[in-house]
Amino acid sequence: xxxxxxxxxxxxxxxxxxxxxxxxEVTDSSQDLKLTTDDKTNIGTYKGVFTTLDSEFRGQxxxxxxxxxxxxxxxxxxxxxxxxxTGEVLFATSKDKITxxxxxxxxxxxxxxxxxxxxxxxxxxxxxxxxxxxxNTEADALIAKHTNLAPVETITGTYACFLTCxxxxxxxxxxxxxxxxxxxxxxxxxxxxxxxxxxxxxxxGIGVQDNCNPDAGTTTDxxxxxxxxxxxxxxxxIGVNPVKWNGNHTFNNEATGPGDCSEVSGIFNINxxxxxxxxxxxxxxxxxxxxxSVNTISNNGFNAFTGAxxxxxxxxxxxxxxxxxxxxxxxELLNYGxxxxxxxxxxxxxxxxxxHAGIYAFDISNGGIKDNALGFxxxxxxxxxxxxxxxxxxxTGNNLTRFQIDYxxxxxxxxxxxxxxxxSYSNNGVDYTPLDDLDFVSPExxxxxxxxxxxKSAVFYTLIxxxxxxxxxxxxxxxxxxxxxxxxxxxxxELVEAD
Numbered sequence: 001x002x003x004x005x006x007x008x009x010x011x012x013x014x015x016x017x018x019x020x021x022x023x024x025e026v027t028d029s030s031q032d033l034k035l036t037t038d039d040k041t042n043i044g045t046y047k048g049v050f051t052t053l054d055s056e057f058r059g060q061x062x063x064x065x066x067x068x069x070x071x072x073x074x075x076x077x078x079x080x081x082x083x084x085x086t087g088e089v090l091f092a093t094s095k096d097k098i099t100x101x102x103x104x105x106x107x108x109x110x111x112x113x114x115x116x117x118x119x120x121x122x123x124x125x126x127x128x129x130x131x132x133x134x135x136n137t138e139a140d141a142l143i144a145k146h147t148n149l150a151p152v153e154t155i156t157g158t159y160a161c162f163l164t165c166x167x168x169x170x171x172x173x174x175x176x177x178x179x180x181x182x183x184x185x186x187x188x189x190x191x192x193x194x195x196x197x198x199x200x201x202x203x204x205g206i207g208v209q210d211n212c213n214p215d216a217g218t219t220t221d222x223x224x225x226x227x228x229x230x231x232x233x234x235x236x237x238i239g240v241n242p243v244k245w246n247g248n249h250t251f252n253n254e255a256t257g258p259g260d261c262s263e264v265s266g267i268f269n270i271n272x273x274x275x276x277x278x279x280x281x282x283x284x285x286x287x288x289x290x291x292x293s294v295n296t297i298s299n300n301g302f303n304a305f306t307g308a309x310x311x312x313x314x315x316x317x318x319x320x321x322x323x324x325x326x327x328x329x330x331x332e333l334l335n336y337g338x339x340x341x342x343x344x345x346x347x348x349x350x351x352x353x354x355x356h357a358g359i360y361a362f363d364i365s366n367g368g369i370k371d372n373a374l375g376f377x378x379x380x381x382x383x384x385x386x387x388x389x390x391x392x393x394x395x396t397g398n399n400l401t402r403f404q405i406d407y408x409x410x411x412x413x414x415x416x417x418x419x420x421x422x423x424s425y426s427n428n429g430v431d432y433t434p435l436d437d438l439d440f441v442s443p444e445x446x447x448x449x450x451x452x453x454x455x456k457s458a459v460f461y462t463l464i465x466x467x468x469x470x471x472x473x474x475x476x477x478x479x480x481x482x483x484x485x486x487x488x489x490x491x492x493x494e495l496v497e498a499d
Contacts, residue, residue, distance in 0.1 A: 040123040040124055040125075041100045041122070041123065041124055042065060042098065042100060042103070042104055042120045042121065042122055042123065042124045043065050043066070043067045043098070043099075043100050043124075044064075044065060044124065044145065044146070044147065045062065045063070045064050045065075045145075045146045045147075046062070046063040046064075046065070046120075046127050046143045046144065046145055046146060046152075047060070047061065047062050047063075047143060047144065047146040047152040047153075047154060047181075048060075048061050048129070048141055048142045048143030048144060048152065048154060048181055049061065049141065049142050049154045049155075049156060049179035049180070049181050049195050050082050050084075050132075050139065050140070050141045050156075050179075051139060051140055051156075051177040051179060051195060051197055051202075052134055052137045052138070052139040053137070053138045053139060053140065053197055053200045053201075053202060054137060054200060055158070055175065055176040055177040055197050056137075057084050057085070057086070057134065057137075057139075058084065058085045058156040058157070058158075058177050058179060058285065059082045059083050059084040059085060059090070059156060060082070060083045060154045060156065061080065061081070061082045061129070061141050061143060062080070062081050062082075062146075063078070063079070063080045063109075063118060063129075063143065064078065064079045064080075065078050065098055065104075065118075065120075066078055066098070067098075067099070067100065068097045068098055068099050076095075076097070076098075077093050077094070077095060078093065078094040078095075078096070078098060078107065078109070078118075079091070079092075079093055080092040080093070080094075080109050080116075080118075082114065082141075085156055085285040085286075085287060087287070090111065090113050090114050090134070091111055092109040092110055092111040092113075092114050092115065092116070093109065093110070093111070094107050094108055094109045094110070094118065096108060100122060101122065102122055103119075103120065103121050103122045104118060104119050104120045105119050106118075106119055106130075107119070113134060113135055114132070114133065114134045114135075114139075115131070115132075115133050116129050116130065116131055116132040116133070116139075116141065117129070117130045117131045120145075124145040125145070127143050127144065127145060128143075129141035129142070129143055138200075140195070140202050142179070142181060142193060142195045142204060144181065144183050144193075150183070150184055151184070151185060151186070152181060152182065152183060153181070153182040153186035153262065154179070154180065154181050154182070155179065155180045155182075155262055155263075155264050155284050155285075155288050156177075156179045156284065156285050156288075157177075157178045157179065157180070157264065157282055157283050157284040157285050157288075158175040158176060158177060158178055158282065158283065158285070159175070159176060159177075159178040159196070159268065159280060159281065159282035159283075160174055160175045160176065160280055160281065160461075161174075161278050161279065161280035176196075176197050176198060176199075177195065177196060177197040178194065178195075178196050178282040179194065179195040179196075180192055180193070180194055180195075180207075180224075180264060181193045181194075181195070182209065186209070186249070186251070186262070187212065187220065187251070187253070188209075188212055188222075189208070189209060189210045189212070190208070190209045191206070191207070191208055191209075192206065192207035192208060192209055192224060193205070193206060193207075194206070194207060194226075194235060194236070196236070196243075198238070203236050203238070203243075204236065205226065205235040205236030205243070206226070206227065206228060206235060206236070207224055207225060207226045207227065207235055207245070208224070208225060208227065208228065208229035209222050209223065209224045209249055210222065210223055210229065211223040214253055218252055218253060218254050219250055219251065219252055219253060219261075219290060220250070220251055220253045221248055221249070221250045222248065222249040222250075222251075223246070223247075223248065223249075224246065224247050224248065224249050224264065224266065225245065225246040225247070225266075226243065226244050226245045226246065227244070235268075238270065239273065241270050241271055241272060241273065242270070243268060243269075243270045244268065244269055244270070245266055245267060245268040245269075245282065246266050246267060247264060247265050247266015247267060247282065248263075248264065248265055248266065249262070249263070249264045250262075250263045250264075250290055251263070251290070252290060261288060261289060261290035262284070262288050262290075263284050263288055263289060263290050264282070264283070264284045264288075265281070265282065265283045265284070265401070266281070266282055267279065267280070267281060267282075267401075267463065268280055268281075268282065280461075281401055281402070281461055283402070301491060301492055301493075302319075302361070302372055302373050302374040302490075302491055303370075303371060303372050304316075304317070304372070305317060305318075305319060305361045305372055305373075305374055306318075306348065306349050306361050306372065307346060307347050307348040307349050307350070307359065307360050307361035308341060308346055308348070308361075309339075309340050309341030309342065309345050309346030309359075310324070310325065310326070310334060310338065310339065310340050310341070310345055310346075311339045311340075311341060312337045312338070312339065317361075318341065319374070321334065321335075321336060321337055321338050321339065321340075322336060322337050322391075323390060323391055323392075324388070324389065324390050324391070325338070325388075325389055325391075326345065326359055326376070326386065326387065326388045326389070327386060327387060327389075328382065328383045328384075328385055328386020328387055328476070329344045329345075329357065329358070329382050329383065329386065330381040330382050332344055332345070336391060343358070344357060344358035344359065344382070345358065345359050346358075346359070347359055347360045347377075348360065348361065349361045349362075349363065349372065350362055350363070350375075351363045352412040352414065352451065352487050353412070353414060353487075354377045354487065355377075356377065356379075357376075357377050357378060357379035357382035357383060358376070358377060358382075359374070359375070359376050360375045360376065360377060360487075361373070361374070361375065362375030362410070362412075362451075362487065362489040364410040364451040364453070364489050364491065365451075366450040366451050367450075371491075373408075373410055373489035373490060373491035374388065374489060374490045374491065375410075375487060375488060375489035375490070376388070376476065376487070376488055376489075377485065377487050378419055378476055378478070378485040378486075378488075379485060383476050384419075384476070384477055384478040384485070385475060385476060385477040385478075386475070386476050386477075387473050387474060387475040387476065388473075388474045388490060389471060389472065389473045389474070390471070390472040390493065391429075391469050391470070391471055391472075392469065392470045392471075392472070392495065393467070393468075393469050394464045394465065394466055394467060394468055394469070394470065395466070395467070400463075400464045400466075400470075401461055401462065401463050401464070402459070402461055403425075403459065403460055403461070403462070403470075403495055403496070404457065404458070404459045404495070404496045405423070405438075405456075405457065405458055405460065405472065405493075405494070405495050406455070406456070406457045406492070406493075406494045406495075406496070407455075407456050407490060407491070407492055407493040407494065408453050408454070408455050408456070408490070408491045408492045409421055409440050409453070409454045409455075409456060409488065409489075409490065410451045410452065410453050410454075410488065410489040410490075410491060411442045411443075411451070411452050411454070411486055411487070411488055411489075412449075412450070412451050412452075412486060412487040412488075413442055413443050413445075413446060413447050413448075413449055413452065413486050414446055414448070414484075414486065414487065415446055415483055415484030415485050415486050416444065416445050416446050416482060416483030416484060417444070417478060417479075417480070417482060417483055417484055417485045417486065418441055418442055418443065418444035418478075418479040418480045418486070419441070419442050419476060419477065419478055419479055419485055419486050419488065420439065420440060420441050420442075420475075420476060420477050420478075420479050421440045421442075421474055421475070421476050421488055421490075422434060422438065422439045422440065422474070422475050422477075423435050423438040423439075423456070423458075423472070423473070423474055423475075424473045424475065425460060425462060425470065425471060425472055425473070426462075426470075426471040426473070427462045427463060427464055427468065427469075427470060427471075428471075429469065429471050432471070432473055433460075433462070435458050435460055437458050438456050438458050440454060440456065441479050442479075442486040442488070443486075444479075444480055446483075451489070472493075472495070474490060476488060
């Protein structure tokens with residue numbers, strides 16, 4: 001994971017979906033896979049992608065067809081190998097007699113774990129894997145003939161809606177299969193065939209890769225997008241609604257070795273029948289990740305904060321108001337770039353037990369080595385509601401989409417009232433998306449306990465183009481009870497690139 005904080009580093013992400021409540025079926029809008037080879041025979045190697053229809057397991061499949069002499073009764077074994085995203089490897093064999101003289105119809109491959117049928121024309125075109133069962137679960141495989149002139153490269157992954165979901169009953173936060181198969185040289189312009197599962201329905205689609213450019217190091221970056229690259233940008237169709245997507249393919253361009261990697265990521269959209277435009281992301285499984293350096297931008301502790309206020313050019317003990325602000329005090333407003341170094345915004349250092357509302361540098365060490373955190377004391381009409389917000393600018397040169405946030409909430413439960421501190425994020429500073437998993441409520445009724453830490457962590461997805469801002473908001477409000485308000489502190493705030 002690339003580390004981020006007051007700036008961010010990540011790589012764009014996204015892609016396909018559908019919107020249909022049908023029984024299990026296969027809808028194929030893909031073009032015929034082209035066999036660009038001088039070896040027009042059904043003997044040889046076939047490669048492709050595999051998925052269970054519940055999207056739990058995905059993998060790369062390779063089938064090797066041995067040449068059986070038409071006039072010989074010598075038994076030849078044909079072999080299949082599937083490497084799952086979990087690292088497990090499945091094997092299956094077939095004893096069916098296959099020769100280059102005849103097409104293959106429903107050759108049977110079997111093992112204790114998996115079974116399927118294999119068919120192909122005598123010249124190696126139109127290879128089909130059907131009737132796939134993996135551990136009593138329905139599955140599917142999509143394959144193409146693999147040769148030196150037409151090498152096949154495969155990448156498995158998932159997609160989900162995390163941008164604009166509108167409460168979609170299937171897509172909202174649910175990871176489902178999104179596999180890709182490059183059917184000619186994957187290091188340049190090529191066609192792409194996709195294998196996508198939506199609610200246990202399989203959809204095969206089309207895409208293209210172009211504009212491949214090596215960087216100054218050891219990787220090459222290519223554009224990938226749905227459609228045929230000429231007169232259509234549709235990947236496949238769900239009902240009457242086209243699915244469109246675009247993204248990046250990044251791979252290691254060195255000689256084959258331990259640094260091999262081949263990442264994909266991107267964004268999809270579809271105008272659904274019942275939920276309007278739905279957007280989301282796709283990404284490869286972690287086994288394909290390209291090695292990246294760990295880049296720590298900042299560690300957002302607040303030990304140097306002394307409760308001296310906010311300023312765009314902060315002095316010792318102050319916070320940078322270009323990056324972090326607080327609002328919700330009666331009659332007070334702090335904008336980004338503003339200065340507030342007195343009053344409720346600068347209440348100084350304290351170990352807790354304050355009676356006046358404001359922003360404090362609370363020492364949450366409970367008598368140990370001093371450890372300041374960014375804290376606040378709520379009161380009636382002060383920080384009930386109120387919020388602390390951090391603005392991160394993307395200066396990475398890349399579009400960013402996948403984030404993991406980690407932070408600590410400290411509470412001094414010295415009052416009978418109960419307060420909340422909830423998290424939300426925004427890519428425009430206007431519309432905020434809450435993460436319910438990060439909701440926090442302090443106990444009702446004073447218990448006399450010292451500062452108590454509650455760690456919080458979650459992954460979220462939003463598109464932050466290069467040069468744009470991501471806003472992280474921590475909102476406080478009264479929940480219930482009377483008799484005063486608990487004191488809160490926020491510490492160890494960290495944002496990283498999610499896997």
